[in-house]
Amino acid sequence: MTSTDLDLTTTAVPRPATSTRGRAGSARIRFGLAVIIVYVVAAAIGPWLVRFDPVATRTQDRLKPPGSRLSDGSLAILGTDQVGQDLLAQMLQGARISIAVGLATLLLAGTIGVTVGLAAGYFGGWLDSVLMRLADIQLAFPSILLAIFIAALLGPSVVNVVIVLAVSNWVTFARVTRGQALTTRRREFVDASRTLGAGTWRLIRRCVLPACIAPVLVVATVEIGHVILAEASLSFLGLGTPASTPSWGVTIANGRNYLADAWWISTVPGIALAFLVVSLGVLGDALRDRYDPRLRSL
Amino acid sequence: MPPETTPLLQVRDLHTTFPLRSALLRRTVGHVQAVAGVSFDIPAGGTLGLVGESGSGKSTVARTIVGLEKCAAGSILFEGEDLTSLPPARMRQVRRQLQMIFQDPYASLNPRATVEQIITEAWEIHPDVVPRDRFKPEVRELLERVGLNPDHAARYPHQFSGGQRQRIGIARALALRPKLVICDEAVSALDVSVQAQVLNLLAELREDLGLAYLFIAHDLSVVRHISDQVAVMYLGRIVETASQQELFAEPVHPYTQALLSAVPDPLPWARPPRTPIIIGGDVPSPADPPSGCRFRTRCWKAQDVCATEDPALEPRLGLHPAACHFAERRTELVVG
Amino acid sequence: MTSEPLLSVRDLRVEFSTSAGVVTAVDGASFDVRRGETVALLGESGSGKSVTAQAMLGIIPKPAGRVTGGSIEYDGRDLLALPATATRELRGREIAMVFQDPLSSLNPVFRVGAQIGEMFRKHRGASRKEARAEALELMRRVGIPAAEKRLDDYPHQFSGGMRQRVMIAMALALSPRLLIADEPTTALDVTVQAQIMDLLARLQDEEGMSLVLITHDLGVVADVADRVVLMYAGRVVEAGPIREVYEHSAHPYTAGLMGSLPAIDGPRERLTPIQGAPPDLLDLPSGCSFRPRCAFASERCADEEPVLLGAPGRPAPHSSACHHAGKVLTDAP
Structure with missing residues (x-):
């Protein structure tokens, strides 16, 4: 027996090290999850409760501060913008777009990244070298420049935002998956499956891929915050969602000219954005600490 | 007989080589043999024990035979069919x-x-x-067998002790009803008391199912216990091979003699004192x-001749094959 | 060899809190190590042998583990009652340890000579030059060939056996009075294992120090140990002079271990292993922990925890914690 430090291992006793302080980051995970659930619920049902009409213009209700009564008697809790649109309705609609863009980007970036990572990590050799050099090039290329390029080529649209963000975010997924695939394919139980006659596809699907899921989910949680922020930045710059789509970035950009007399137009979506991104970051960090402390450098 | x-x-x-890559450009700069x-041969129902220290290549032999490593040269005939040249199907x-x-x-069970x-x-x-509808009863039978x-079929590996896990590994190896099972240090990681259980199980299975074993281990007592034939490997080659009785009673290769003299003896008092042969230095890369040798x-x-002339693995002193120019009978290493 | 022990462990209890509950890794272990004596602390996984060693050195992983009872007296002082600074001082100078895995115990970024020399610089205030000379001398003593050349090598440039020699050199640097070796040869090849055991025995003899060998391997210690202490599920189950214990086992666990070993000579017989699996420390049986695996077990074994008593009909220092020790002795082949 190559006895281990504590001599307790064969009795299926979980390592004492993880036990005394409760599970790592429980409070942080609960906090992050709660905030995110609030956002998701708001994005899902909000627009049904507070109707938003993107083409409506009510000049008499322009630039009303939060808490104002509007001309139709309704209460604008978060105020109105420069065309008299209710900011709350706009925010809720924007939440939908931010979250949708975030998820779609992760799905796309994740699919590309995990596929590339699996191929590089499992097969290794020249394929690994080529794919990982590609990833390095991708990382070295500024994503804003790429976004300008794609927006110029395809025009600003939600789909193009997703493409731009996916292209600039797959590398993280590829790196993490590759690392996991590299270690997993050398594990003895993979050799055991191979000895039974398992083919490559089966080994990847049954042995390697399941081992990648936890770290990839952790990375996804960290990345979604970055993606939502990046979407807002692109939209703010006019390279993201078109001006008619009320994403947070667009709303912040719209409010820029009125900062002096209607601070709330930019500030409120800014706070909402910051809070969501910070919560996602907290959740991602906590998940990473719990499930995969090795990823701490990301 | x-x-x-x-x-x-x-x-x-059999030759198995690994490319040696430079750290910087990952270019192949040489080969490790x-x-x-x-x-060697293994008859149906027979057991060949392959012993050697780390770096001897004994595990690589096993991995090459089952196809986990690529065979660089030589042939592996299983019931007359050469595994190195068969079509994939x-x-x-x-x-x-x-x-x-x-x-x-x-590590060998998927967690x-x-x-x-x-x-x-x-x-x-x-x-x-x-067939798929026979899966459950067959699993039960295999688990009982080992x-x-x-009733524990639905449990995960971490719910079992080390010895039990090794039994799961044995059940997995038996699932395809093999004729030859390669045991690569299969009992080395187990506690002494559990190791004996698994050794007994392996012996029972061999009898009941007519299995042949290639039994790879560094523990000579264990190899002696289970093998019919024994081959001793050093740095990628077999240096001596004989029946279990003969190898342990009359080793002629200096390396085998050194190995045998170093086997820990739990009851040293019952025998005349042994003269341990201490071989200096480390296994070369x-x-x-x-x-040469x-x-x-x-x-x-x-x-001098040892440096120039590679000794052949051939019968020496009218006994069994050994690869040494100066093979010499020594019987005092182990009292037989 | 004086009669007063150098190290005296009494009723040692060590607990670990795990998410599944509190585990008593060491449960009332008592034994002595006399001056100049070699004691083998034997046991399988879960026996508590390594935790006992950790307790002796004050390196129980905290906060999960803690000593909850007993004493460890070293040269008349209770190590458990001493302030941390005092035990650290003792550990540096008088009690040294050699671990199973020398690679992870050596600092990979410092040259070996410097690491050995550091002991002299830190504890003896030696100059760089003196430390280097002392390190060289030590490397020669532990049998590292071409020591002058190897002084400036890094740990990864050494083989496993040579690394273990380096570890032993470091442990010997301050001429300790007690050396604790935790599975010192487990990671090594058979031929190297023999060399290291040989080296330890020789150095123990030269230095006159006490040696505690912690191992799961009954064979490797047979030649070098004077006495053996067998542990099972955190308790000492049998203790005595090693030959006496091996040849006249008075505990079914010891007898079972002996029966589990394939012999290197003589006729090949079916092994008589111990039934069942090593103990689950979270779910220990009442009374004697070995009871579920024991052929001698009776009702009394479930009701009453056996204590370590003199083995019936055997010379004095041989003791066993079994209600049926007498029967075990007469039934043995």
């Missing part, structure tokens, strides 16, 4: 009769699969062995093996 038939497994002049010309059919039990009962999934994987890969509670750098008998 068993009748003369074609051996189940014939390994002839992990296995450099190994030949036929290869899968032949290889499944050749299974392996791994060393580490923790995310239940015992049932671990065992039935073999039948999913080879659907003709057991001494586990069949397989990337740059010594010329590979053991000469650590051998107390080495002469």
